[in-house]
Amino acid sequence: MVDQSASSDANDTASSLKRSRIAIYLQLATLFRNRIASGQWRVGCRTPNIDDLAEEFGVARGTIRQAFDKLEAEGLVERHRAKGSFVRRAPARARVHRLEMDWASCCTAHDDATIRTLSSEIVTRLPDSLSCDAPHLPRYHALRRLHIRDGEPYMVGTGFIGEExxxxxPADRLDDKALSSLVQDFAGNDIGAAHQTLTVGTADVETAALLNIEVNSPVALMHRCVLSRQKRVMFASDGIYRGDAVRLEIALR
Known part of the structure; x- marks a missing residue:
């Protein structure tokens, strides 16, 4: 007897693959990687054969081979002539970064991270995403930085600090401490209000390369605004976190 639910799910997945602008083999590689991570395809066990997978997803056998080429390059599967493909290991799990919901915790959230500055420039306006609904200052120092923990990048972001x-x-602290922490340490008495907004999105080509993830992988977008006592934007930042490396906890009661 045919499992109508499973058949419907497979058809839905096949349709989704074809609607996306991402190459189908890359989408399949992500799907297969998730099957390994979840234990659906267990380490040491043989994966479904190419013909069955091609039929399941309605794609050519060559497309399935391309997806397995990528998994093999990552060391997740190994292929043996006449025997098939076997799961070699599960994907490494990124260390989880907890997204903080109060200013004091935000200032210490990256204390154990290695920070690498990617670019630094002076700008005369903030991006539209960081308007903060408050008056801006004439000039900001914009620092784009990559945050790394345990050798793995987990966040890339840009901070905009008012010139004053x-x-x-101190220049010698800009490469080893979170900008929010520096603002608190050296201008904390000037802060009148601070707020942040969290949204969920997907990684573009540049972000994917920096965070060592696939294009279109889920990411968490954090926009943060800090206003002076005069209600002007003294500091603003946007951070893009790997979706598999963040956790949000909120006490409900």
Whole structure:
């Protein structure tokens, strides 16, 4: 007897693969990687054969082979002539970064991270995503930085620091401490309000390369605004976190 539910799910997945602008073999590689990570395809066990997978997803056998080429290059599967493909190991799990929901915790959240500055420039306006619904300052120092923990990048972001506040920051601390922490340490008495917004999105080509993830992988987008007592934007930042490396916890009661 045919499992109508399973058949419907397979048809839905096949349709989704064809609607996306991402190459089908890359989408399949992600799907197969998730099957390994979840234990559906167990380490040491043989994977379904190419013909069955091609039929399941309605694609050519060559497309399935391309997906397995990628998994083999990552060391997740190994293929043997006349025997098939076997799961070699599960994907490494990224260390989870907890997204903080209060200013004090935000200032210490990256204390154990290695921070690499990617670019630094002076700008005269903030991005539209960081308008903060408050008056801006004439100039900001924009620092784009990559945050790394245990050798794995987990967040890339850009911080915009008002020129007067930036002048107070010690240059030798800019590469080893979170910008929010520096702003608190050297201009904390000037802070009147702070808020942040979290949304979920997908990684573009540049972000995927920096965070060592696949294009279109889920990411968490954090926009943060800090206002002075005069209600002007003294610091703003946007951070893009790997979706598999963040956790949000909120006490409900």
């Amino acid at each position: 506040v930036f002048s107070r920051l």
